[in-house]
Structures are given as structure tokens and as C-alpha cells.
């Protein structure tokens with residue numbers, strides 16, 4: 001379990017993490033989603049005691065990281081897969097990490113197997129592809145057989161096989177009852193990987209719910225409606241749980257309701273409509289509206305609703 005409470009980090013003028021509060025529960029894959037610069041890595045570093053919060057706190061298994069008796073056995077992390085000695089072999093890198101952390105050497109071969117490093121483990125890290133470095137980082141995270149795991153953008157730069165392999169690994173780790181927090185800036189990736197999502201933008205919490213609920217709330221099928229009494233209709237729709245966005249003086253875009261429902265609610269409230277239609281909206285567009293970001297998604301905007309895939313199949 002990870003508990004984040006009022007966590008805040010300021011770098012000079014930049015408020016990187018702004019009063020974040022959320023829990024990461026065991027037995028689930030929790031996606032940590034936000035556009036570039038949202039504060040995901042900073043939050044993870046604070047959970048791991050690598051960065052000091054300006055205020056607030058983060059607890060791992062009920063304690064601050066620094067107070068854990070055997071940190072590597074409690075929590076494993078993949079942060080920056082580049083930070084290894086290039087002249088060592090993968091195996092010797094892992095052996096050193098095991099020795100300095102009191103992990104038995106036989107565990108090294110287990111994690112090499114688990115991470116699918118295989119024969120590459122005997123080659124020098126200098127010659128590793130990005131995918132192999134990523135696997136080595138994951139092997140290192142698993143060394144202490146920790147109950148809590150943090151992966152910062154583990155699929156970045158991986159090919160399809162690598163992406164699928166990581167998804168399956170995260171699932172297995174969660175099914176074993178571990179706490180798994182995995183960050184990404186791609187909703188389409190998290191959609192296929194995470195049971196729950198903690199969504200942040202500009203350091204602030206935007207959503208914290210099951211992936212299913214968040215996707216439903218985002219509503220890829222939206223309804224466009226025009227009326228001279230837009231404020232009145234917006235209030236009616238919100239009372240019925242719809243999300244309403246003002247897209248013009250006399251125009252609203254509605255999520256979480258079908259066109260039929262919007263029509264019926266308008267009729268019941270005696271609000272005359274001049275236009276009512278369903279509009280397709282890609283997941284990425286919906287996510288951008290949610291996070292209020294100007295970040296572009298590769299390919300996301302040109303694809304029809306529901307099939308936007310970012311970099312994944």
C-alpha cells in the first residue's frame with residue numbers, strides 16, 4: 001500500500017506537485033496518468049525518498065521510505081533505466097545490487113528469468129537495446145521480491161512484444177497481491193493495463209477512480225446540443241449526472257448521456273433545442289479536455305472515436 005497525503009513539491013517558481021492525496025492499493029494495477037510535466041516522476045521520487053517533499057508526506061506500507069527496515073525488500077522501482085554502469089554485464093550489475101542489499105545471489109538468476117533477460121544477462125550493458133535496459137531495470141526492481149512496485153513509464157520506447165510483456169508482468173505482480181503503481185502519459189496504454197487510474201495535470205489530482213468509471217466519465221460518445229437557454233439546460237443536465245462543457249454562446253457538449261436522454265431532459269424542462277447530435281470524440285481528445293493540456297498525442301486526433309491507440313495496438 002502507498003499512501004500519499006497532501007504531497008507538495010516546489011522547485012523555485014515551479015509547483016511540480018500540488019497537494020496530492022491518493023492511495024495505491026495492493027492487488028491492483030494502478031495507473032498514474034498525466035501529460036508530460038504533470039509531476040508523475042517527482043511524485044514517485046518522493047515516495048521513494050529520493051526527493052524531499054516541500055510539504056505533505058508519502059507512506060509505503062505505513063512508513064516513510066526512510067523508516068523502512070529493508071527498503072529494497074519493501075519496495076522496488078524502475079525510474080531511470082539509463083542509470084547503470086555500461087561496462088558491467090547485466091548479471092554482474094544485478095549481483096552487485098543483490099550483495100549491497102543483502103539479497104541472496106540465487107535471486108539474481110530468478111529475476112533474470114522473470115525479466116526475460118536470458119542470455120543477454122551475460123553481455124555488457126553498453127550493447128543493450130532500450131528494451132533490454134528496460135528489462136534489466138525491471139529485474140533490479142524485482143530483486144528484493146518487494147510487496148510494492150513503482151514503474152515510471154516502463155513501456156517508453158518498447159516494441160509491441162515488450163509492451164505486451166510488461167502488461168502481463170504488471171498483471172501477474174498485482175494478482176500476487178502486490179501494490180503496483182505504473183506511470184504513463186498515454187491514456188490508451190493505461191486503458192489496457194490499469195484497474196484504477198490516478199490522473200494528474202499540472203501537479204494536481206484530476207481523477208482517482210476505476211479505469212472503467214473514468215472512461216465512462218470521459219465519454220467518447222458525446223452529444224452536441226444548441227439552445228438559446230444553454231445555462232438553464234446545462235444546469236438540468238448536470239443535475240442528472242452528465243458532464244457539460246460550454247462550446248459556444250448557445251452550444252453545449254454533453255458527456256455521460258445519450259442524445260435521446262438529452263432530448264428528453266430538455267423536453268421535460270421545456271427548453272427548446274435548435275440542434276441535437278451525437279459527436280464522435282477520441283479518447284485522447286477527451287483526456288486532453290480532462291487534463292487541460294496542450295500536449296499532442298501521436299495519431300490520436302485523426303482516428304475515429306474509441307479506436308485511438310497512441311503507440312500501442
Ligand SMILES: Nc1ncnc2c1ncn2[C@@H]1O[C@H](COP(=O)(O)OP(=O)(O)OP(=O)(O)O)[C@@H](O)[C@H]1O
Pocket residue numbers: 011014015016017034035036037038039040041042043185
Ligand atoms: N529537479 C528539478 N528541478 C526543477 N524543476 C523540476 C525538477 N524536476 C522536475 N521539475 C519540474 O517539475 C514539473 C514536473 O516534472 P515531472 O518530471 O515530475 O513530470 P512528469 O509527469 O514525470 O513528466 P514526463 O511525462 O515528461 O515524465 C515539470 O515542470 C518539471 O520541469
Ligand SMILES: [Mg+2]
Pocket residue numbers: 040041042152
Ligand atoms: Mg516523468
